[in-house]
Amino acid sequence: MKRRVAILISGRGSNMAALIRAAAAEDFPAKIVVVISNRADAGGLEKARASGIPTATIESKSFGKDRAAFETALQSALDEHKVDLICLGGFMRLFTTGFVQRWYGRMLNIHPSLLPSFPGLDPHGQALKAGVKISGATVHFVIPETDAGPILMQGAVAVRDDDTPDALAARILEVEHRIYPDALRLVAGGRIRLDGDTCKTAGSAASDATLISPAAG
Structure with a gap:
């Protein structure tokens, strides 16, 4: 069974696009199930949608310095899409230690x-x-x-x-x-x-x- 992958972006999504192209191959062992951005104006969102990948925006700016609250919203989106692995693709947001430890060995950068x-x-x-x-x-x-x-x-x-x-x-x-x-x-x-x-x-x-x-x- 293919592993379910979320890509997190903040900008143009250059590496995101490379991952999407690779995952389109039948023998690739992962499926990109969602692209999530912390910025609504991230150019990569439109690229993902053009490739048929679901997208979500969780504006980090509205959470201010409350990283834990942002991560709670992010985790809800990850849970909704039953994500197994996370790939960071130019994601300009630092995580709390707790979030990183929760995803240890399953989050790539x-x-x-x-x-x-x-x-x-x-x-x-x-x-x-x-x-x-x-x-x-x-x-x-x-x-x-x-x-x-x-x-x-x-x-x-x-x-x-x-x-x-x-x-x-x-x-x-x-x-x-x-x-x-x-x-x-x-x-x-x-x-x-x-x-x-x-x-x-x-x-x-x-x-x-x-x-x-x-x-x-």
Whole structure:
């Protein structure tokens, strides 16, 4: 039976769209049953509706700083749609520890850096300032700490000498669209095992792929 997934968004829903496309495949082990936004003007809502996905809006602004009250309304929507797994796709709202613990091992997030490096805001600017030669994106389980939690999957790109934050972000976004659906496939398919603070993957093909940047040739 396919796992029932809710995607939470606050904006354009770029990763949301990638997940919806992947889940449309007959053999994908998850079904996107609802897209929920905390902003009524989120562009991703219309994209979801155009794809035939039910949507809901729970305006976080009206709850002010009362995160618990917002989460009660959110949980009601999740319960209504019988959600098994949550994918955060640019969801700009922090959760309480209680909500995160309730969904531990069942709530995924994607961050545009190779965590644990460059968490938080402006990861691309952070990467360029640090002078790293490789950056990328990370799918991880959500824990109370921001941009932390057991790492499910990572994808990398080379950082160019002439990169700007926007140029680097565009290349990493392509990686995000590849690895987020793959990570959800692993989780929904029951192929991920949490071993303390790390994820173990059952039946994954060994890879000797190496990315070295810059090339010394």
